[in-house]
Structure formats: structure tokens, C-alpha cells
Amino acid sequence: xxxxxxxxxMDCAEGRAANLPCNHSTISGNxxxxxxxxxxxxxxxxxxxxxxxxxxxxxxxxxxxxxxxxSTLILPxxxxxxxAVYYCIVxxxxxxxxxxxxxxxQGTILTVHP
Amino acid sequence: xxxxxxxxxxxxRKEGQNVTLSCEQNLNHDAMYWYRQDPGQGLRLIYYSQIxxxxxKGDIAEGYSVSREKKESFPLTVTxxxxxxxxxxxxxxxxxxxxxxxxxxxxxxGTRLTVL
Numbered sequence: 703x704x705x706x707x708x709x710x711x712m713d714c715a716e717g718r719a720a721n722l723p724c725n726h727s728t729i730s731g732n733x734x735x736x737x738x739x740x741x742x743x744x745x746x747x748x749x750x751x752x753x754x755x756x757x758x759x760x761x762x763x764x765x766x767x768x769x770x771x772x773s774t775l776i777l778p779x780x781x782x783x784x785x786a787v788y789y790c791i792v793x794x795x796x797x798x799x800x801x802x803x804x805x806x807x808q809g810t811i812l813t814v815h816p
Numbered sequence: 817x818x819x820x821x822x823x824x825x826x827x828x829r830k831e832g833q834n835v836t837l838s839c840e841q842n843l844n845h846d847a848m849y850w851y852r853q854d855p856g857q858g859l860r861l862i863y864y865s866q867i868x869x870x871x872x873k874g875d876i877a878e879g880y881s882v883s884r885e886k887k888e889s890f891p892l893t894v895t896x897x898x899x900x901x902x903x904x905x906x907x908x909x910x911x912x913x914x915x916x917x918x919x920x921x922x923x924x925x926g927t928r929l930t931v932l
Contacts, residue, residue: 736920745822745906745923746859789858803874804851804908804921806858 706790711811714784720777722810724790727771734793735766737775738806739786746789746806749775780814787811819843820924822907827929829901837892837927839907848890849908849921852876859906865890894929901931 707725714720726735736751750757750764752773757764763776777784789809820841829835839848847866851859861874865884879898884890890909894901905927910919 743904743926743928745820745908745926748920748922751920803861803864804859808858 706792706807708788708790708807708810710808711813714777714780714812714814716782716814716816717779720780720784720812720814722775722777722788722790722812723772724775725772726790726792729770729792735764735770735773736791736793736804737762737764738789738791738804739784739812740789740809741786747786749788780812782814782816785812785814820907820909820922822905822924822927825925825927827927829929829931831931832896834896835894835901835929837894837905837907837929839890839892839924840888841890841907841909841924842888843909843922844887845909845911845922846887847910847919848884849910850874850880850882850890850892851906851908853904853906853926862892862905901929904928 705728734751734753737749738746739749740746750759750762752764752766756766764773766773787809789806791804823838849864850862852862853859860876862876862880863871863874863882865871868884868887871882871884879895881893881895907924908921910921
């Protein structure tokens with residue numbers, strides 16, 4: 703699976719959009735971009751994933767650049783409950799050697815303040 | 817509600833004792849996983865199972881054992897052979913990968929094991 707690079711920490715004001723970047727310059731054509739978050743002492747929560755096109759769900763939007771070497775997770779109206787560690791993960795489909803394994807890096811600590 | 821449950825949330829054991837962590841899911845997922853997380857670290861895969869009665873070692877399987885007798889259940893036993901068992905243990909499940917899809921793993925709330 704491709705390696706990802708994220709800033710170690712970010713701040714955001716409550717009610718504003720939080721834009722979390724992720725670089726994955728070695729991503730290959732069949733690898734997806736996944737985002738999870740983990741609130742302290744809880745299990746990771748799935749947020750969104752995408753391959754090429756931008757994606758949106760009830761939690762967030764995922765913007766993937768045309769060359770797929772970077773992406774941005776957007777929380778449109780951040781709340782205090784969105785304070786968590788956000789992980790960007792790149793992984794492929796079946797047939798690769800990374801079956802089953804989600805490789806979590808250090809992630810970005812997002813702090814939403816009043 | 818569909819989801820993954822892990823019990824208990826906190827577990828304390830004396831050194832040298834085996835302990836079994838429970839993981840149950842009602843999502844009708846075929847694949848299940850066990851990860852370990854240490855403070856300030858990412859997740860490391862212990863074992864995974866793609867289907868009932870089958871499981872594979874992950875990156876750090878030594879000192880652990882699993883069983884998969886039912887689709888809904890994937891218990892993890894931390895044996896006395898595990899050198900540093902104190903950690904946060906996470907169970908996940910997913911629809912298995914196929915050659916033309918990707919899977920999304922959903923996690924349980926975790927069990928924090930402390931060995932005294």
C-alpha cells in the first residue's frame with residue numbers, strides 16, 4: 703500500500719470548514735483513498751473513501767486531485783465532537799499482498815475550538 | 817442496531833494468565849480482524865479471518881490465538897506467551913475483498929487490556 707503524509711496537527715474554529723490534506727504521491731491506479739478518525743479511547747470510525755472522483759456523504763467530502771497524488775477531507779461545519787485524530791489510508795483491492803491490513807500512520811490531530 | 821460489540825471495555829489480568837477478548841458482529845460480514853494499538857502508535861494487525869473456520873496470521877500473531885466457529889464471532893485469546901500484552905485491542909469486520917472491489921472495515925469500541 704502507498705505511504706501517506708499528513709500534517710501532525712491542525713486547528714479549526716467551531717462552525718467553520720475543516721480541510722485536512724493528505725499526500726500520497728506513490729499511489730497506484732487500483733488503490734483507494736480511505737479516511738478514518740479516532741476519538742480518544744474509541745475504535746476508529748470510517749468516514750469516506752474514493753478512487754478517482756470526488757465523494758460526499760453525510761459526514762464529509764473527499765476531494766482527490768486529478769493526478770491522484772493528494773487528497774483533502776472536508777468537514778463542512780466542524781463541531782467540538784469532530785476533535786479527533788484523522789487518518790488517511792491508501793490501499794488496494796484484492797490480489798495484492800496487503801489483504802486485510804489497514805496501515806494507520808500517525809494521522810492529523812484536529813482540534814476544534816469554540 | 818447493526819454493529820460490532822467488544823466486551824469488556826476494560827480488562828485487568830495478572831501476568832501469566834491467559835485472557836479471551838470477545839468480538840461479535842451482526843453486520844453479516846464475512847471477514848473479521850483483530851488489531852492492537854499501543855499509546856501514540858498506529859494499529860497493528862494480529863489475526864484476520866476471511867470466512868468461518870479459516871483465519872490467517874497478521875504482522876504480530878505471536879502470543880495470540882483466535883477461533884472462527886461462527887460468522888458472527890471472532891474471539892481473541894492473549895496467552896501468557898505474549899511478552900507485552902497491555903494494549904488497546906480493536907476488532908473490525910468487512911465484506912471480503914473481491915478482485916473488482918474494495919472493502920471497508922468497521923471497528924468495534926475496543927477493549928483496553930492491562931496486565932498487572
